[in-house]
Amino acid sequence: MPLIDEFKKFIARGNVLDLAVGVMIGAAFGKIVTSLTENVIMPVIGWLFGDIDFSTYFVRLGAIPATYKGSLTDYASLKAAGVAMIGYGEFITQVVNFLIVALVLFLLVRSINKMIEKVQRQQKEADAAVVAPVDPQLATLKEILEEMRRTKAV
Template identity: 60%
Template sequence: MLKEFKAFIARGNVLDLAVAVIIGAAFGRIVTSLTEDVLMPVIGKIFGGLDFSSYFLTLGPVPAALRGSTDYAALKKAGVPLLGYGEFITQAVNFLIVAFIIFLIVRSVNKLMPKPEVAAPVEPADVTLLREIRDELKGRPRV
């Protein structure tokens, strides 16, 4: 069983997948930072100081110490049931950014990759033979 496991791990596609997962996780952190630290503040500024992280609905009782608080993280940490639609908006923007960047990468790679040469379809031997017979009969004089 150990030999089978080594053979499985040593296959190229498994190693490629592992590298892709690690790079994807690091890329995800970069995109999260881009969204939370760069894009969302700009979007908030455009829409009049809007801070999406403070948009939520409380679905249960709020402790007395946190009454009137708009700190989503503190309320969540206190165990208050929240519907954090502002956080959802942030994550949706994250997703759109990642999807667009992946689209651009795939598009660029497809343009860089050489197009495979398409060979002319090989005609079956019987069709070739019939074509030769037809041409030969056309060349004969009619009786």
């Protein structure tokens, strides 16, 4: 039972729950980025470079089975037939996915850092603006000292 109690404490910690939420949001964000890449960005890149479909770029490594009747340029069919291939077009798509995620995370962290710096700067300004109350006796003594300095200078 102590192990179960310890596990309950571990799960109940805020960090574990925050991490779980972060993983779920990350998975959902990953799907959005994949859709953005496959359905928006890669078609635009393909259009710019002459209707290139990066997902069909591959290098065939193995022999094509004698029973295969499909196209020799159809990556999905060749893969389904068990032909050994390097699908570097899909790799290019995944690199674009990674770069999009990295850019979004960079912009997010950058924005958060700027907000933190702004809050810290405002806090420093607020701390500097707070003036300690002056003791009236101390103020009177400072005035006397200043008067004494003026009379000696004359």
